[in-house]
Amino acid sequence: MKNNLKVQRAIHDMTQADVAEKIGVSRQTINAMEKGKYVPSTVLALKLSRLFETPVEKLFELENND
């Protein structure tokens, strides 16, 4: 699964730590997601969607091997 969290973060001018604090997770979690090492739960995906005011489908995208 691909995501454009890094781009969204840049648009909103936020650091990983900012995002982490806003949605109540650790900075490692944000980092792991951006690197594609971790697929978040639906709850976390929806929280990110709410934070960036962007639909989940715009944040995350399925890849061919999913």
Place this chain on the structure above:
Amino acid sequence: MTTSYLLPHKWKTLGWVLLIIGLIGGVYLLFNDLESNLLKVPVFSIFDEPIIGQKGNFHIIENSFMDELTSILIIIGGLIVGFTKERIEDEYIAKLRTESLIWAIVFNYAVLFLGIVFVYGLSFFQVLVFNMFTPLLFFIIRFNFLKLKSNSDEE
């Protein structure tokens, strides 16, 4: 995501203290052939079958409590360290913990397998002693390694 079987984060320090004292005791015992004359106290024994002497059940015997104390410290300390919440406990940390547990069990049995195949005689007793603690210790090492690794990854 809430995991109810983890202790609050504030217990973590206590866990490390107990574990480290236990490990120091363990190293001391290792250099003394797992025996010691410290803390000789009467203990209640349910099963007792000494190498030399009379065996007996449900009676009081004299025993150095050092090895028992060390084992208890390592186990209690290890359990607390391994199963307390992180400062920020979230689903990614929970995933790291689960993966570390799986890794530790598989790795532990791989090591034990080598021990069974290559270690014989009285030395095998040492393998068994180590194996009482290694699942927990491998888990703690692996979990903390993964946490550190994901911590040091730059943005």
